[in-house]
Structure formats: structure tokens, C-alpha cells
Amino acid sequence: MEHTVIFQPSGRRGKFPAGATVLDAARKLGVGIEAICGDNLVCGKCKIKIMDGNFPKEGITSSINHVAQVADKDTKILKDLTARFEAAQEGEERRKIQRKMDKLRAKHENLSDKEREENIRLACGVKVSGDLIVFVPEASRTSEGIVSKKAGKINVKIKPAVSKVYVELPPPSLEDPTGDYERLVAGLERDHKVKGHPAIDYRALQQLPDALRAADWKVTVTLWQREQIIRVEPGKVERNIGLAVDIGTTTVAGYLTDLATGEVLATESMMNPQVRFGEDVMSRITYCMLNGRKGLEELQRTIIDGLNTIAERAAEKVGLAPADISEAVLVGNTAMHHILLGINPEYVGAAPFAPGMHHSFDINAERLGLKILPAGNVHVLPIEAGFVGADNVGCLLADEPHRRDEITLLIDIGTNGELVLGNKEKLISCSTATGPALEGGEIQYGIRATAGAIENVKVEPETLDVLFKVIGDEEWSNGQRNMGAKGICGSAIIDAIAEMFKARVIKKNGQFNKELSHPRVRKNAKGMDEFVVAWKHETALEEDITITIKDVRAIQLAKGALYSGCQIMLRKLGVEKFDRLAIAGAFGSHINKYQAMVIGMYPDCDPETIEFIGNAAGDGARIALVNVDKRREADEIARRVEYVELALEEDFNDRFGEAMQLPHMFDRFPHIESILPVEEAAQEIEV
């Protein structure tokens, strides 16, 4: 039995079997609905509204009634479960009932009575049992992020794996009927000193006879590592291009690169299309766990489709076909790496977090499904550990801490904070569970860095007036103008909390200052302390945008994890401090390094030594693309970096707890004092 599901406002529609969830249907149709928890009914992000009305088909079933029935059914089930729970004895059976009840409650906890009245439901909880019209509210829609993954400058010797050579061959005759491949190999040895009988790829072999005869036995041969023939083109062909791609959990950025010069010919980026399976790594891993190999294959196909779109668009920009791309180098965190290669990521998501493979991996493009040159190679950079992936190796290739005398602390801030500390003598790494808060996740009004997001916040300490800036608008707010603000992104959350702290709205321990009386400082409907950043009339929402005590806690947890990770790393390496701080990641580039220091995101250091290295992961991919020796170097670094498992450190919890203070160990931040007015700083210490 199939039913039609229509999504509004996109208008996409399709038929789905009874029992599929609305979220399933949305995924199949490419309708972007936010979903973080892996269809577990808990995150509450995937709210949709079941519409009725001018449905164009006959035989429409009452969707609303159906949903109401589901809710009623759940209520009944919950009642039954409660009875069974009370009757059950302590033990496995009782725990099982408990889990069922929790799940069911969670499902409804995310919906207020008002929402339920308005037929708002969770897309992962509504099963299709009749024709449906579904409205996806703006808040639930995934939207294209502002991609700031510009290519950085790389300084590397050009020595690509792929080279092109031109050769002219004598045609065969009855006296010399030697085969095409052997004839070509003889020419390559004679004219280009290519030794040892280079192998020929299946697809290149298929091109060979016609290519040789198309231009009178004059051809250009594409060689991989000078040991494999991957393409034969009639006549003389000079252009030799490759593609480096950074597969971020949120954004995928591709750099079409001239392999002869290293120049970036085109940059092409997109939201990671896997986002529709869940925004963060864990929800995608969960999706694989729940759906088995089929789910993994679905996620894999999704990212490969995305890569193909990037290859196609980038090649088109320079007037070429994707099949003209001779090689690709890919980086991504360990989960993205595993999913890309179709390796079950489940074990990366749970202790002891052992990955399927650390080593770099070379795979034929055609076999992977990547529509570059079919005989082309896809090189995937190695990973360091379960939570320190190929993207981090890319950062190391770009920043080269392993070649420096100074001690570098490299922080790549994303959902996880990846830290590398050391110099040419030794490098150690760790991963800290910063959570999504620093990127706006799990923050009440947190959104991604998209148009309409608040990106900077200033709080006037005396008046508590707030000025803010919104992405896509040059001007600061003035308290009157409707800024169309939709929410608050990571950099502005750090701003806001630092400013709130400096204005004494919150105290060192993150608590709200109870002595303050101001309309912006108030309690929300749930009785939670909150601070109004933007008034309703300044927003695109029909409500104020606030920072709650819960949001402050989330940031405290994130920065505490980062800070205590740094501390343990310093101790592990046996040093007091680092000489330079390199902050990688698109998010990193947007934060204000002084504000970050105010909230104590990282240990005290001279702000002058802080360097934002941008999308270093992507830069590293480009380095490995244009210089094949760097791939060996990457494998060596990946092997050399010692992974520190923070959870094994006895004092980790204590350190973490301390580091949650805001700012942590104020007196140890001499550089902060130059930022905060001294008297205020002194005051704060006493709070």
C-alpha cells in the first residue's frame, strides 16, 4: 500500500509505502529536514506540520486524525507500560520497560500541547498511513551554510603523482605486428625513460587501440606514479588537473587544481548532503547502526553523489569534463572517511574507538563510483585515531608543526575539538568532546553560520544595551531596526558570553548575577535564567532571541573540554606552554580570538602568536595532491603522532571541572588583563 506525501513549501512529492516515516520520505525526496538524533525521537529538531486542505487527489485519508490516533495510541501504550513497570520486579525486564517508556516520553516531551494542537509533530515519529501534505517550518529546514572554505596559500614543491607524456610511435606492419600496449611501452622507455613495463589500467587499455590510430600513432599518455598508464589521448595534450576535497561533516569543499602549477582553477563547495541523515557525526553513525549495511551504503552513495556534483561543477567552470580530472585526494574526519569508503563507522563511535584503518588508501575512481577519469586514482589521507581523522592529518601537512622548532598547539574546532601539540621532536594529539555548542548546536537559538545568523555581539557594561551584527548585513543593529535575525551562530555565542561576563551579567561559575535588575535579564517560561540578545522586533522570528543559562552551560562544557585537553596535553608533552597557537577550521576563522580568551577557550598566550590557518584540512589535501612525497610524509606523521586518550587520564574529570570556570584561573591569564579593564578583572576574581 503506497501513499502520496507532498512537502511544502518545496512542493516535492512522492509515493511511499505505509509505515515509512515522514523523515524517510523527506530524505528520499531530498527535502532537507534537520535531524540530529538519528531518528530517535529525542532531538526535537525535525518538527513538521501536518497540513490538510486543497489536497488535489481523491481518496485522501484524514492525516490529522491519523496523527492524533498515533498520539492517542502512544498515550495508551504509555499507560500500559506504566502499569507493567509498577508490577515488574527489579531486573532486566523492568529496565527494558523503563527504556521503552523513556523513548515514548521523549517523543512527546519535544512537543508542547500547543504544538500538538497545531498538528506539529516530529517527522521521525510520524508514519505514513495515508496521503499527507507536510509543511516544513523554516526552523526545521536545513539551509545552505555560508561556506568560507577558501583555499589558503600553499608552499610546496610541485611533484604530482600524475604526469602526462607525449610519444610518437612507429605503426605496426606485417613485419612488426607487435601489440599496441607493448609498442607504447617501448616508446615510453625510449623517449621518457619509463622503466619496468608500466601496467595499464583496464579502461586505458580499452581506449588504447583507437587512440593510437586516431592521430597517426601520436598520443599523450597519462601516467600514475610513472608505473601505471591511466589514459591514452590522441595527439598532444598539456592540461593535467586534479581535485582535492575536504569532506567536512557540514561542508564539502573541492579545489580543482592544475597539477603542473598547483594553482587552484576552481573552488566548489556544498553542504554535505549527508546532513539530511543527521547533522553531526554521531547521528550518522547511529543511522548506520540502525539501518545496517544498507544504511551505510545509502550514506556512502550520498557523499559520492555530492563529490560527483562538485567534480562536475568545478570541471565545468574551466570548460572541462569531470573525466578530465586525473586524480583526487580526499580528507575528512574518521567517520566521514569510513563512510566514504563504506567501512562500518559503528566501532569508531564507541570505546575503544578503534578505526577500521589508519593508513592512507588508494582506490580506483570507477570502483568507488567517483566520476573523474575512470582509471584515475583516489587517494584518501591517513587518519591518526578514532577521533583524529584525515582532516587533521591535512592540517598537519599544511601547518607543518612536525617541521618546526617552536612548540605549536594546533586546534581544529568542530563538533569535536582536535588538538595536536608538539614540534619536530614529538607530536601528541587528542580529541575532546566539545559538542556542537561552539557551532551553535544544542543552543536554544543556535543556528549555523548562514544568512540571518547573528555573528557578532557587543554588550554595553553600563546600560546592558546590546548591539549585534547579522550575516549578510554590513551594519550593526541599533535597537530599533528589524535585523531579520534568525538565530545566533557559534562566533556570536562566544562573543555574547564573553560580553555578558565582562558586563557582569554572568559570574565566573556561569551563574547569572542575581543582583542585576534589567529587562534583558529575566527568567523564561520554564523558569530558566536568560539574557535577551535581540528583541522580537529585531528578529525574523516572532520572539526574542536569548542566551539561557543552559546555553552558557553548554559553552562552559565545550570550552572546558578544550581547555582541560590542552592542559593535559602540555603535561603529557612535559612543557609549561606552547610557542604558537594555530586555529584551524572555518569556524575558527570567525571567532574573535580575544573574546575566546576572555571565556577561557584555550590556555593563556600572546594573542600575537595566534594564527587562524583557515581550512588547513583542505590545504593539506591540495598539498598531497600536487606533491606525491607528501603522501608518504602524511603516513609517517599519522603514525608518529601519539594519541592521548583523555578518558584514561586520572585527573581528567577534576581538570575538566575546573576548566569549566569562566574564565578559568583568571590570574593565570596575564594577557586577558590587557583586554579587560584592570579594575573589572580584579573585581571578577573576587566574584
Next chain:
Amino acid sequence: MEHTVIFQPSGRRGKFPAGATVLDAARKLGVGIEAICGDNLVCGKCKIKIMDGNFPKEGITSSINHVAQVADKDTKILKDLTARFEAAQEGEERRKIQRKMDKLRAKHENLSDKEREENIRLACGVKVSGDLIVFVPEASRTSEGIVSKKAGKINVKIKPAVSKVYVELPPPSLEDPTGDYERLVAGLERDHKVKGHPAIDYRALQQLPDALRAADWKVTVTLWQREQIIRVEPGKVERNIGLAVDIGTTTVAGYLTDLATGEVLATESMMNPQVRFGEDVMSRITYCMLNGRKGLEELQRTIIDGLNTIAERAAEKVGLAPADISEAVLVGNTAMHHILLGINPEYVGAAPFAPGMHHSFDINAERLGLKILPAGNVHVLPIEAGFVGADNVGCLLADEPHRRDEITLLIDIGTNGELVLGNKEKLISCSTATGPALEGGEIQYGIRATAGAIENVKVEPETLDVLFKVIGDEEWSNGQRNMGAKGICGSAIIDAIAEMFKARVIKKNGQFNKELSHPRVRKNAKGMDEFVVAWKHETALEEDITITIKDVRAIQLAKGALYSGCQIMLRKLGVEKFDRLAIAGAFGSHINKYQAMVIGMYPDCDPETIEFIGNAAGDGARIALVNVDKRREADEIARRVEYVELALEEDFNDRFGEAMQLPHMFDRFPHIESILPVEEAAQEIEV
């Protein structure tokens, strides 16, 4: 516009666009219709009958009228062409018209007036322009041949490319979270001395994490060449199997082999499914030429589907899945080799006959589309020259002339005769265009060695009584019994001509003996001399089965090509004679070596030194499958064997002309005298 075409007696039906030929339709539906000329309207093999009658659909167009219209149209066109031809001046234009006329005439030449009246047409000439019911007469149906490609005994050291090793690993922990692949590699080095970090195939990598955890970190690893991990199975697995396949133009034979013992576990063969695109190599090459890469891909897919069927059936016989086959080794002639790998075979079909590649080729099974172990390797043996293919290399591996002191003449008789002459000092090879006559092709009543084919013939010299045997029947004919004979296969044609010669029905030059008066010796409707082998009442046809002077000529051409090839080879090698004669091929096994000597198929030799080595090509494939060193040996032989292009020998035509004599140089055949009564032999010399 699509029309329904129904084939009888199979009942297969399908819809086809207007303009498709009936032969196209047959191919799409898998209806086997003989076709040799590559849809050129010349071979006349694909005769079908357009039926009318109880066609179940309304709106039937008058198919018969349509066909008649086509014939009428052709007549008109021919008239026009004739007029234009006569008006045209000598030159390119005139030659173009001539070619068109020839083609048109050829189309109808193959149909008698009676046939045309009966609505019999060539399937390649009838275009679908309305719904059709088509009857395929028995004579036009391709039928499964009697496959006699039994595995021979091979004597080779067992040293397969694929090995299985069992390893137990320590599970990961937070203290040692090393990745699965690195953990496995360490175990392989520790327990099995596998050095140098074996690579892991994409599909094996995907299995790895789950396989390791499925049986408590105890796994069996399948290694290819001890340098690549191609499979990881939970627990201890012993069986290790491979598949050797001989891809003949007519028959494909697969040998499922235990890689630990070399034992053949199952043999599975089938008619080469490409037969429906044309019976011989040239017609398949022509098909590729006419249909471009799409045609080639169609032929390639067809053979790979066939190989998959063989793999599946063979594996099923021993209770396994095709994915349990760890490796495959394939042999075939150069055209089969090229089509299998998707290499354009066009250039192999025309001077200077340069192949796409001589070398052996290794290709990932999944990429080729072969459904054995996805990470498994497919090894294709090397080829010697355009007309001496990987099947011949297989023969050499099996017969090992390159390891012998005696000089071997190895003949592999098929559509082409492939000859190798020499010993461990030197080997030379050539290919002679024997044509299909020796296998029953181009012989009026010639058919493949299938049930109902006459396989042996005796002619009583005094009475000219003929006795014959039919495949599938133990008893000889007695002149009375209906033997159900459908035609005459290769071995019986040789028999018949030798017997006709010994009975003085034909003379040394192949001409019929005009002095003989006997009902069996007569002229056919076209005025051609012929000899009745089976009377109408002994056959399944409604006519006598005869050998015509044209058939005798075809055999003379074939054996002349073979014989003169041998002669030139002997001269090229600088020897008078060979020490042993090895005859390979399924066909070879069926011929009577004395009768073959009587007609002068090969130079005189002691019959005791003649050895039928059976399907040596398949045996060679098995050898290369179970011993990896033999693959290197094969590449070395293929490179070492010097190819002799007979067409370049000045005296080739003269030798060929002489060798057509029957038997050639009678006095140089001392061994014949022991076969023929001396007085007869003496007489014959004088004829």
C-alpha cells in the same frame, strides 16, 4: 512505434521499435538463430519463416504483405541500380553502385523462389514494421554442442596465487586503540611472516571491522600473492577454490578447482552465448565494427554473463556461492580475449593484425563484472599474436614443448589452425586460415558436433555402400534404419573424404572420378558433383545428405592451409621433420588420425607419435590457476615464441596450391602406405 514479435517454437515474445531486424529481436530475446556473416545478408544461415494465423492481438498488420513489399522494393531498387550502373562511367561511383547491387543480390540469392513463396526470409534482412509471428526452422536454430571439454590430467606443483591463513588477534582497548587493519597486518607478520604491509582491497576493508568482531578477533585472511588482503572471514576457513575457464568461440568450459590440491571439483560448460551474434570470430568482429563501442559492450556483457552463469552453476554443484571463488584464470583466442576485456577487436581482424596487448592481464573481478569474490583477481593469460591467442599459450603450458628436447608440432584446430613448432631451444608459431570447413562450417550439410550429427563414415570400396554413425547412437547405420541424421560434423567430413578418396570416388586433385557409375555419385540440382552419404530415409531431413565437390574443395583449402603452414614452419625452424605431433582442441579429439593422414592434413609422421591432448587450452588455464609461477612462464613463452606471418613467405601460395592435392606428395607419406592397401596407393599416385 513498437511492434510485437513472437518467435516459434520457443514462444518468446517482445516489443521492438519499427526498423529493428528480426535477428536483432531474436538476440534481444535470447532466441538462438544461426548467423555467421555479421548481419550482412550473405551467409544465408538465418532463414526464418514469417507466419500468420492465430496471432492473439488485434490490429495485426499484414506481416507477409510487408515482407513481400520489401522484396518488391528491392526488385525495384535493383532495377534502378542496374540502370544507373549501366549509365555510370568507370570509377568510384560505378564501383559504389556495383557494391550496392551485389549486396542486394546476395540478399535474395540465398532464397529460392520456392522459399520466397513460402515466406521464408533472412532474419537479418527483415525489418519489423508491424506485429510478427516468426517461425525459426530447425536448420536455423543454434543448438547446444556436445561439449567434450573434459579436464585433462595436469602435473604441476601446487602453488596458487591465493592462500588462506588463520590468525588470532588481541582485541583493541583504550590503551591500545590501534586500527583494525594495522592490527591484522601485525598479526599476519607475527604468525605468518607476511612482510611489507600487504595492501587491503576495498571490499575486504569493508568486511574487516565486522569480520574481526564476529568471531572474537579470530579470522581467516585470504591473501593474493601474499601482498594483498582480499577477504576476511570470521573463524577458521579451510576451503580455497578457483575457477579456470577456456572461452572458446563456440564453447565455454569452466573448471572449478581446489586450490590446495589442484583437483577439479566441478566442470561446467555452455555454448558461448556470443554465438547469437555470429558463429565465428570474424562475424563477431564485424558486429563490433558495425555497432561501435555499444556493440562491443554488448558482446562483452554477453560473455561475462555466461561466465557468471558458469561460476554460479559450478559453485552450486559443490554447495558454495560464486563469491567463494577466490580467483579466476581465463584463456581464449585473441578476439575472445579482446572482447572479454572490452578492447576493440577490429584491428585484430585486418592486416597487420596487431593485437591491443600481448601481456597477461590482471583485473579486479568486480570491475570486470565477474561475480566471484568481489576483491578477487581475474588473470587473463597472455597472447602470442593477432591469431595466436591465450588459448594457444594455455596449450603450451599444458603440453610444454618449450621444455622438451624432441621437436613438437602442436596443432590446435579450430576456425583457424594454430601451429607451434619447436623445442626448448626455439619455438615458432603461425596461424593458418583453415576456415570453418573442418568444423562443419560452409559445408552444405555441415553442422556442429551435436546430437544427430554424423560423426563417422565408412565407404565400401567395391560397392560404395556407406555406413555411418550418428552422435547419440551407439550403432552403425545399416542402410535401412532411419538414423535421424541431421547433418555431418567435422570429423565425419574428414572420414567421408578420406573414404571417398580410398574408394576412388574422388581423385588426387579433388575432382570426382567421371568413370564411376553409381547412384550415390551424381549431380545435384545446380549441376554440381556430389556423393550421397545418407539417403533421405536415413535422415531427419526430408532429403539426402551429400558431400558436394564444393565441400571437397573447402576441405582441400583447409587442409592445404594447415599442411603448407607446417611445411613453411619446418623450413623456418630449419628442420626436416618433427618428432611428435600434438593435436589439441575438442575437434582434434574426435578425428581419426589415420583418415586425417589419408587426406594429408599434416606432414607424414609415425602415427604412434600423434597425441590428442584434448582441451589443452583449458588444462593450461588450470595450470596457471594452481601455480602462480606458471603465469610468469606463460608470459615468457608468449614473448619467446616467434610468430611467422605466412602471408609474408614468398612461396606460400605455391606451397598452398600443392598442398591442396589429396593426398599431397603421396610418395612422401610412407606411413600412409601401411594404411592404404599398397596396390591402391600405387594406383592413386598414377591418377
